[in-house]
Amino acid sequence: MNEINTTTKPSILSIEDLSIAYDIDKYAVRNVSAKIEKNAITAIMGPSGCGKTTLLRAINRMHELYPNISTKGQIKLYDENIYDMSTIKLRRKIGMVFQRPNPFPTLSIYENVIAGYKLNGIHMKRSERDEIVETSLRDVTLWDEVKNSLHKKGTFLSGGQQQRLCVARALAFKPDVILLDEPTSALDPVSTAKIEDLLVELKKQYTIVLVTHNMSQAARISDNSMFMYLGELIEYEDTKTIFTKPKDPRTEGYLTGKFG
Amino acid sequence: MNSDKILKYVLFIASLLILLIAGGMIYSLFRGAIPSFHQFGWKFLISSKWDPTQGREQYGALLFIAGTLFTSILALVIALPMAFSTSLFIGEYFRNTRMAAIVSTFVDLLAGIPSIIYGLWGFYVLRPFIVSIGLSPQGYGIFTSGLILAIMIIPYATSLSNTTIMMVPNELKEAAYSLGATRLEVIWNVILPNARSGITASYVLAFGRALGETLAVTMLIGNANIIPTGLFSTGNTMASVIANQFGEASGLQLSSLIEIGLLLFVITTIINAVGKFIIKKMA
Ligand SMILES: Nc1ncnc2c1ncn2[C@@H]1O[C@H](COP(=O)(O)OP(=O)(O)OP(=O)(O)O)[C@@H](O)[C@H]1O
Ligand SMILES: [Mg+2]
Numbered sequence: 433m434n435e436i437n438t439t440t441k442p443s444i445l446s447i448e449d450l451s452i453a454y455d456i457d458k459y460a461v462r463n464v465s466a467k468i469e470k471n472a473i474t475a476i477m478g479p480s481g482c483g484k485t486t487l488l489r490a491i492n493r494m495h496e497l498y499p500n501i502s503t504k505g506q507i508k509l510y511d512e513n514i515y516d517m518s519t520i521k522l523r524r525k526i527g528m529v530f531q532r533p534n535p536f537p538t539l540s541i542y543e544n545v546i547a548g549y550k551l552n553g554i555h556m557k558r559s560e561r562d563e564i565v566e567t568s569l570r571d572v573t574l575w576d577e578v579k580n581s582l583h584k585k586g587t588f589l590s591g592g593q594q595q596r597l598c599v600a601r602a603l604a605f606k607p608d609v610i611l612l613d614e615p616t617s618a619l620d621p622v623s624t625a626k627i628e629d630l631l632v633e634l635k636k637q638y639t640i641v642l643v644t645h646n647m648s649q650a651a652r653i654s655d656n657s658m659f660m661y662l663g664e665l666i667e668y669e670d671t672k673t674i675f676t677k678p679k680d681p682r683t684e685g686y687l688t689g690k691f692g
Numbered sequence: 693m694n695s696d697k698i699l700k701y702v703l704f705i706a707s708l709l710i711l712l713i714a715g716g717m718i719y720s721l722f723r724g725a726i727p728s729f730h731q732f733g734w735k736f737l738i739s740s741k742w743d744p745t746q747g748r749e750q751y752g753a754l755l756f757i758a759g760t761l762f763t764s765i766l767a768l769v770i771a772l773p774m775a776f777s778t779s780l781f782i783g784e785y786f787r788n789t790r791m792a793a794i795v796s797t798f799v800d801l802l803a804g805i806p807s808i809i810y811g812l813w814g815f816y817v818l819r820p821f822i823v824s825i826g827l828s829p830q831g832y833g834i835f836t837s838g839l840i841l842a843i844m845i846i847p848y849a850t851s852l853s854n855t856t857i858m859m860v861p862n863e864l865k866e867a868a869y870s871l872g873a874t875r876l877e878v879i880w881n882v883i884l885p886n887a888r889s890g891i892t893a894s895y896v897l898a899f900g901r902a903l904g905e906t907l908a909v910t911m912l913i914g915n916a917n918i919i920p921t922g923l924f925s926t927g928n929t930m931a932s933v934i935a936n937q938f939g940e941a942s943g944l945q946l947s948s949l950i951e952i953g954l955l956l957f958v959i960t961t962i963i964n965a966v967g968k969f970i971i972k973k974m975a
Contacts, residue, residue, distance in 0.1 A: 494870055520872040528870035534863040538885040548871035551881050601871070 443467035444608060444639050445491065450505035452486050454498060460486040462663040463505070468609075468656075473631060473640045475654035475671065477647065479686065483663040484643040488611050491641065492526040493519050509608065520552070527602030529612040533594035535586035535601070542582040545569060545600050568600040571637075572630055592623025596630065609639045617645060628653050647687060651675050659683045721957060724950035731944060736951060742917045742933075744945045751948035753955060755919045759834070759927035760956070762920050763909060764902035766838030767845055772895060774842070775849035779891075782850070783857030784883060785875075796854070803847035811908035814840040819912060828924040832914030835923045840908050845898040852897065856890025856974070857883055889974035893967045900963035904956060906931035930956045 445468035452461040461483045468474050476484045489495040491507060493514065506513045514522050535544045545565045549556060556564075565582070569575040574596045578589070586597050595615060602610055612631075616624040631640055632653050644650050650657050650671065657674045659667045659682070667674060667683045678684040728736060732751065739752025778799065786792040818840060819831035827835065860883050868882045884891075906929075914926025915936055928936075930952050941949055 492870065494866065497866070497869060520874065523870055523872040530863060530866065530870075532863060534861070534867045536864060536867065536882065536885075547868070551868055551871050551873040551877050553877070598867070601867075605871070 441472070442470045444470040444510065445641075446508040447487075447491075448506050448508065450487070450490060450503070450507060452483075452490055452495060452504075453502050454486075455500055456502075459663050461490065464660075464665045465505075466658065466665060466668050468639060468641060470639050471635055471637075472655035473635050473642055473653055475650035475657045476641065476643045476660060477645075477650055477657060477686070478660035478666075480645075482660040484660055485613055487660070488613055488641060488643050489528075491609070491611055492523050492528055494523075494528060524548070524552075524605045525607050526609040526611060527605060527607040529595070529598050529602055529610065529615050531614045532618050533591055533598050535589075535594050535597050537585065537587045539586060540583045541569075541578050541586045541589070541597060544586045544597055545604050547601055548605050564604050568604045569597075571603050571634065572596040572600045573626070574600060590623070592619050592626060595619060595623065595627060599627075599630065599634075603634075603638070607638065609641065610634070611641050613643045614645060615642070616649065624649075659686060661686070718957075721950055721954040725947055725954050727944055728947040728951040732948075736948070737955075740919050744937075744941075749944050751945065753930070753948075753952050755917055756928055756930040756933050756952060757955070758919045759913065760903055760929040760931070762834050762927065763837045763841055763913065763929060764899055766834060766923075767841035767902045768895060768899050770839060770842035771846045771849055771898060775846050775853060775894070775898070776891070778846070778850045779854035779857055780879065780883075783854035784879060787858065796851075799847045799850050802843070803851065807844065807905060807907045810840055810844050811911040814908055815911050830914070830926075832912060833924050833926045834913070834920045837909045837913040837929075840912055841902045841905055844905060844908065845902050848901055849894045849898040852894035853887070853891040856887040856894070859890070860886045889970050893970040893974070896963060896967035896970065900960050900967060903963065904931055904960045906935050910935050 447464055447466045447468070450461060450464045451459055453459045464487060476488060478484055486495055490503065491514075495501055495503070496519070503515070506515055508514070509517075509522070509525060514526075535541075536547055539547060542565050543550065545568050546556075546561055549561075549564075566575060566579075569578065574593060577593060578597075581588075586594060589597060595618075599610070599612075599615075616627050619627065628649065631642065634640060635655075642650075642654065654671045657669065657671045658665055659674065659678075659680070661682050667678060667680045669679075674683065675687060678687060728751065732739065736751065736753055737757070738754055739750070740754040740758075741750045741752050742755065743750045778795065782792045782796050782799070786795075814836065819836055821831075822828055822836055823831040864882050864886065865878050868878045873881065909929055910932040913928060913932055915928050915932060916926040917928055917933075918926070920927035934949050934953055934956075937945070938949055
């Protein structure tokens with residue numbers, strides 16, 4: 433078991449000896465333990481298939497959508513085991529942004545932002561809704577670009593704008609944590625830079641866990657970095673340390689481009 | 693001539709032949725219906741007299757149009773919830789499971805059964821059953837026909853709606869789940885809105901099929917030339933009256949049957965066009 437404890441700073445999530453298998457004995461995540469720092473960006477890196485997505489999705493239990501999956505160990509949000517919480521409540525506290533922008537094509541920009549409330553059947557006054565939509569869109573710096581077309585379909589936006597809309601949709605519940613799975617891999621450099629700036633800004637209010645293939649992205653914006661390999665958490669340090677003095681030869685090999 | 697050219701000509705002639713056949717069919721329907729047009733004009737559509745007695749011959753299509761619409765609408769009403777649940781079962785709830793594969797195979801099986809088999813089953817099983825539970829003395833009529841039609845169109849509606857349900861991108865469902873939606877909320881708010889046109893089209897096309905279905909209905913509707921007065925009333929449909937009478941008909945009666953055929957042709961073409969249009973718009 434690789435008990436890695438990087439930080440003495442306040443943590444919000446505690447992953448404890450987590451193992452996940454898609455099929456019996458085919459482990460995608462093996463005995464991972466880690467504490468996630470609050471109000472920081474934690475990057476998860478590693479070669480394709482090493483279990484980054486699986487680990488990330490375990491944090492808001494999205495991995496349970498796969499039928500035969502089995503999970504061992506636990507994850508605590510503050511002091512509560514997330515596997516004892518209802519997924520509905522959990523996912524409002526831990527939001528998610530996906531690799532490809534996925535706004536709801538039948539909904540307007542406005543409706544997309546408050547889609548979570550609509551889906552959950554939560555009714556609000558018009559003014560409350562307007563307020564949530566505006567703050568969420570401001571938080572993702574999209575407000576000025578779309579404030580005059582709030583009732584147009586979200587799918588008319590550019591890829592980068594759509595992705596920011598998806599971040600806004602995740603923020604609308606004021607979650608504690610936002611999980612992002614390679615959120616910029618489908619975007620151009622300019623849109624990517626905007627998302628990166630946005631994440632740095634957002635960590636003041638939220639805790640961010642980011643899966644990325646892009647090492648320079650991790651180096652630029654993350655505070656802590658995990659390196660995973662074949663389902664195991666090989667190394668977990670603050671980002672500066674992992675990039676300058678990696679302890680494990682596999683981490684070094686990956687970061688210097690020898691494999692991955 | 694090289695073989696490429698020959699192939700081109702063969703294909704050209706084959707396609708031309710299709711056009712000629714379709715055109716010829718419409719043409720002969722029109723030609724055959726002319727005497728009836730002349731005699732009854734547009735009143736043909738609103739008259740429900742069908743009297744072939746020599747000397748006071750009179751024909752109108754209304755009762756057949758009514759019978760066709762009643763049975764088909766009833767079939768749609770019965771088929772809709774069944775097809776809807778089955779397509780959700782196959783396309784969402786049990787997607788990619790053995791169970792879904794089995795159900796889906798049976799749906800395809802039902803779609804492939806010739807309508808005479810449905811007619812026989814309806815006649816020897818369904819009709820006596822309806823008599824035995826006391827719904828109707830003979831078991832013939834709108835209800836029995838509608839029921840058998842429903843069973844016949846369920847597979848059509850199901851397989852098209854289930855395809856469109858499966859086409860709803862997984863990313864959208866995941867987006868909804870990640871916002872704390874339950875399965876039911878995902879179905880209601882994500883799958884249905886995104887699959888709506890496909891599902892609608894599947895019902896329109898199924899309805900079109902019910903309108904033209906002949907054999908099974910002819911065996912069960914009772915073939916009474918009256919406007920149906922209720923669910924268990926007997927009646928007649930456009931397709932059935934043609935099937936029943938074309939053999940002995942001649943003159944004005946034949947022309948009137950042909951006009952009914954033309955009407956049926958036009959109605960089903962429109963319905964199919966609407967269905968295809970909805971599908972096109974969706975793509
Ligand atoms: N739905 C699934 N069913 C079965 N096995 C899966 C499934 N999804 C992923 N796996 C397997 O689990 C392992 C980890 O996959 P995961 O998607 O977590 O990797 P990843 O690090 O996110 O890869 P990538 O960088 O390519 O996105 C891989 O071996 C993969 O083949
Ligand atoms: Mg991945």
